[in-house]
Amino acid sequence: MTDTATTRGTSKREKREQAGPYGAVGKVVGELDERLGIAKGRALLDKIFPDHWSFMLGEIALYSFVILLATGVFLTLYYVPSQEEVIYHGVYGPLRGMHVTQAYASTVDLSFSVRGGLLMRQMHHWACNIFIGAMVIHMARVFFTGAFRKPRELNWSIGVTLMTLAILNGFVGYSLPDDLVSGTGLRIGFSILLSVPLVGTYLSFFVFGGNFPGTAVIPRFFIIHVLLLPLVILGMIGAHMGLLAKQQHTQFPGKGRTEKNVVGTPMFPTFIAKATGFFFMTTGVTALLGALVAINPIWIYGPYDASKISYAVQPDWYMGWLDGAARIMPAWEFSSFGHTWPLNIFVPAVLFPGLIFGLCYAWPALERRRHGDNELHNLLDNPRDVPHRTAAGAAVLALLFTVFVASSTDVLANFFHLKLDTVLWAMRFLVIIIPVVVYPLTFKVCQELAELSDAGKRKRAMIVSRTAEGEYVAVEADVHPEDGEHEADALPVPTFIEGLSDDAAKTAAPSNGVRQVDR
Amino acid sequence: MSHDEAHASITTVSIDDVRMQPKAKNPVRTERWIAFWLFIGILGVAGFGAAYWVDANPWVIGTSLGIGLSAIGYGLTAWGKYLMPQGPFVEERHQLGSSQEERDAMAAALVERGGSVFKRRKLLGGLLGGGLGIFGVVAIFPLLRSLGPLPGKTLEETNWKRGSKLVYQDGRQVHVGDVAIGGIATVFPKGFERTTEGQAVDQTVIIRIAEGDFVTQPGRETWGPKGYVAYSKLCTHLGCPVGLYEQQLQLLVCPCHQSMFDVKNGGLPQFGPAPRPLPQLALYVDSDGYLRAQGGYHEPVGPGYWERS
Numbered sequence: 001m002t003d004t005a006t007t008r009g010t011s012k013r014e015k016r017e018q019a020g021p022y023g024a025v026g027k028v029v030g031e032l033d034e035r036l037g038i039a040k041g042r043a044l045l046d047k048i049f050p051d052h053w054s055f056m057l058g059e060i061a062l063y064s065f066v067i068l069l070a071t072g073v074f075l076t077l078y079y080v081p082s083q084e085e086v087i088y089h090g091v092y093g094p095l096r097g098m099h100v101t102q103a104y105a106s107t108v109d110l111s112f113s114v115r116g117g118l119l120m121r122q123m124h125h126w127a128c129n130i131f132i133g134a135m136v137i138h139m140a141r142v143f144f145t146g147a148f149r150k151p152r153e154l155n156w157s158i159g160v161t162l163m164t165l166a167i168l169n170g171f172v173g174y175s176l177p178d179d180l181v182s183g184t185g186l187r188i189g190f191s192i193l194l195s196v197p198l199v200g201t202y203l204s205f206f207v208f209g210g211n212f213p214g215t216a217v218i219p220r221f222f223i224i225h226v227l228l229l230p231l232v233i234l235g236m237i238g239a240h241m242g243l244l245a246k247q248q249h250t251q252f253p254g255k256g257r258t259e260k261n262v263v264g265t266p267m268f269p270t271f272i273a274k275a276t277g278f279f280f281m282t283t284g285v286t287a288l289l290g291a292l293v294a295i296n297p298i299w300i301y302g303p304y305d306a307s308k309i310s311y312a313v314q315p316d317w318y319m320g321w322l323d324g325a326a327r328i329m330p331a332w333e334f335s336s337f338g339h340t341w342p343l344n345i346f347v348p349a350v351l352f353p354g355l356i357f358g359l360c361y362a363w364p365a366l367e368r369r370r371h372g373d374n375e376l377h378n379l380l381d382n383p384r385d386v387p388h389r390t391a392a393g394a395a396v397l398a399l400l401f402t403v404f405v406a407s408s409t410d411v412l413a414n415f416f417h418l419k420l421d422t423v424l425w426a427m428r429f430l431v432i433i434i435p436v437v438v439y440p441l442t443f444k445v446c447q448e449l450a451e452l453s454d455a456g457k458r459k460r461a462m463i464v465s466r467t468a469e470g471e472y473v474a475v476e477a478d479v480h481p482e483d484g485e486h487e488a489d490a491l492p493v494p495t496f497i498e499g500l501s502d503d504a505a506k507t508a509a510p511s512n513g514v515r516q517v518d519r
Numbered sequence: 520m521s522h523d524e525a526h527a528s529i530t531t532v533s534i535d536d537v538r539m540q541p542k543a544k545n546p547v548r549t550e551r552w553i554a555f556w557l558f559i560g561i562l563g564v565a566g567f568g569a570a571y572w573v574d575a576n577p578w579v580i581g582t583s584l585g586i587g588l589s590a591i592g593y594g595l596t597a598w599g600k601y602l603m604p605q606g607p608f609v610e611e612r613h614q615l616g617s618s619q620e621e622r623d624a625m626a627a628a629l630v631e632r633g634g635s636v637f638k639r640r641k642l643l644g645g646l647l648g649g650g651l652g653i654f655g656v657v658a659i660f661p662l663l664r665s666l667g668p669l670p671g672k673t674l675e676e677t678n679w680k681r682g683s684k685l686v687y688q689d690g691r692q693v694h695v696g697d698v699a700i701g702g703i704a705t706v707f708p709k710g711f712e713r714t715t716e717g718q719a720v721d722q723t724v725i726i727r728i729a730e731g732d733f734v735t736q737p738g739r740e741t742w743g744p745k746g747y748v749a750y751s752k753l754c755t756h757l758g759c760p761v762g763l764y765e766q767q768l769q770l771l772v773c774p775c776h777q778s779m780f781d782v783k784n785g786g787l788p789q790f791g792p793a794p795r796p797l798p799q800l801a802l803y804v805d806s807d808g809y810l811r812a813q814g815g816y817h818e819p820v821g822p823g824y825w826e827r828s
Binding site: 285307 | 526529530571574577578579580581582584585586587588589590591592593594595596597598599600603604605606607608609610611612613615663666667668669670673674688705707713715716718719720722752756757758759760762763774775776777778788790791792793794795821822823824825826827828
């Protein structure tokens with residue numbers, strides 16, 4: 001017994017010695033390195049990430065996409081992508097006996113009869129809203145800080161593409177339950193395709209497999225929504241992240257920060273811990289929203305019937321700007337030489353988003369050309385220092401927000417007890433006035449802010465201390481460890497206080513060596 | 520502590536360096552705080568499992584999941600922020616571009632090596648390009664063509680014909696006494712009331728107006744017997760059903776984009792983005808008192824498109 005124990009103990013110790021100072025981990029690293037050369041990947045662990053709250057906006061988008069994939073897979077297990085008509089026999093009483101499509105019936109069933117189904121559906125819808133919302137804010141951050149400048153123009157273009165694909169996939173997914181509201185959205189989508197000059201009818205018939213509604217659109221949209229677009233989005237997110245790693249993250253200027261370095265926290269363990277924690281928090285918040293805030297209750301809307309319509313027809317918010325543009329567009333439709341130009345549809349629904357996204361794609365090149373700037377930029381701009389860019393961005397955002405508001409002309413008219421055409425005409429003017437006002441206003445604010453050298457910076461204190469001899473010494477406080485980039489210079493301690501007369505100062509001069517100041 | 524000291528590369532810093540130390544002023548208290556949230560997280564996710572197991576209400580399942588994950592996430596983030604190395608560390612950016620020699624070498628490889636292959640064999644290159652190009656173009660046609668039928672005349676036709684009986688969606692025929700003055704109903708040509716095509720294309724709205732209270736367009740004097748007028752229910756803007764009726768003003772309103780059509784005056788657009796009147800269907804009352812169509816619509820129903828003349 002004693003012998004075996006000793007032998008075992010020895011062999012354990014021997015093993016430990018053989019394994020080297022890093023034990024089992026060292027052994028695994030060694031084995032993997034022999035085969036894959038992973039030790040060279042150490043640089044990845046040492047990678048430095050600059051810290052700033054605004055750099056997490058893209059992360060929210062990324063994590064929401066992961067949530068979309070996870071909840072989406074769950075939904076595909078129960079959803080039936082078919083427009084075949086069935087009679088509803090499920091648990092939801094008010095619908096029983098109605099003629100509905102399988103798509104609708106299966107969506108209602110997975111909401112009410114599948115364990116956790118309603119939660120998953122609502123989380124999916126919420127995650128989509130968060131996904132696109134985070135993308136919008138992330139894109140604005142990248143724009144206003146000039147992060148899109150050389151060498152990152154390609155990554156900006158990938159980002160713009162991701163935005164269009166996300167909006168598109170949002171619309172396609174929204175259509176799948178085949179309820180009264182989404183079906184109306186599909187009808188509008190068909191009419192928009194139809195409005196394209198020259199090829200519109202072919203385009204719409206090929207997408208829908210015939211005249212609206214046909215029987216092909218739900219199965220087709222299903223495969224587009226769950227395979228085609230997610231695959232493209234996933235690939236482009238991969239490229240987006242790959243380029244980010246290759247080109248390294250931008251950082252705000254600050255002490256010790258240059259175009260040639262990155263200052264921040266290391267990938268392992270700090271950044272990984274914070275990022276993973278943030279992923280959990282994003283998922284947690286999405287779960288809370290899915291649990292507590294109802295979204296898209298299709299059983300209340302009812303199944304799609306092309307001859308019926310609900311009063312409140314509004315798309316998801318990220319389609320609102322197009323809907324609003326369609327509402328306020330004048331009724332311009334021209335006929336010439338036996339052909340119709342439905343400009344009242346084509347301009348707001350095709351040309352307008354085309355121009356907006358086209359402008360986004362072209363912006364880095366436009367700015368490069370305008371300033372003749374061919375330098376590499378790794379330090380971010382403070383928006384106020386680039387007033388023309390900031391003003392342009394603000395004007396475009398203001399335009400988009402105004403057309404977004406225009407998508408609720410009827411709600412506004414009801415709420416403010418105004419006539420609908422008053423609201424409509426107001427929106428038609430505002431959509432031009434607001435951007436025209438916002439541009440110079442933003443420009444002016446930027447200029448004035450730029451003149452205040454300390455605006456937006458954290459104040460740095462002077463620490464005044466008394467030595468044992470009774471002498472006062474003023475010492476600058478340490479730079480705050482995280483926000484070194486936004487620190488104002490510490491101001492010297494004033495030696496006199498305005499408003500005090502010399503006499504007062506003299507009389508205040510004390511005998512005990514401490515100067516007293518009357519307040 | 521000067522800035523030169525503050526910024527160091529993580530590769531040169533030992534594990535005992537001050538920059539590797541936690542940022543928290545009181546690490547013990549911070550650790551307790553994080554432990555508390557991670558514990559809440561454990562309770563949350565365990566609660567989620569239990570709630571799922573017993574098939575609790577969706578909001579219970581989701582709330583426990585949400586609290587659990589948020590708490591774990593908060594704990595982990597705080598751990599990273601307060602108890603892990605904060606630096607700041609500095610990393611030199613690796614240069615993206617290469618030297619001019621390397622660029623030249625790359626370009627030379629492309630031009631010289633590629634040139635020696637393709638320039639000398641222009642015929643082969645042209646043929647290969649032609650073959651792939653033509654394949655690319657012709658492959659598009661079967662692919663596109665298989666996606667759906669050609670539009671043809673489908674957009675111009677509805678199932679309304681001379682003598683078509685007006686029926687409600689449940690198949691009942693519309694009798695002249697059915698609708699009170701000021702009333703409204705959605706009708707279909709008999710036989711199409713339960714088809715998707717009937718619902719999407721043929722849907723027609725009938726409104727009964729007091730006789731003599733409406734101005735018909737010239738040539739439509741006989742289209743509205745007994746005060747019944749019938750219009751295509753497809754909005755001429757984007758094809759939504761014109762589902763709202765403003766009885767006081769006698770306007771049909773499309774809830775999608777608020778186009779309004781004057782019921783009394785040939786369905787002329789009064790407001791909003793719709794460019795054309797709603798097509799009107801000519802009606803008559805047959806010998807049994809049922810409403811029928813005098814014929815089909817005289818123009819395509821719904822939104823505008825290129826081929827519409």
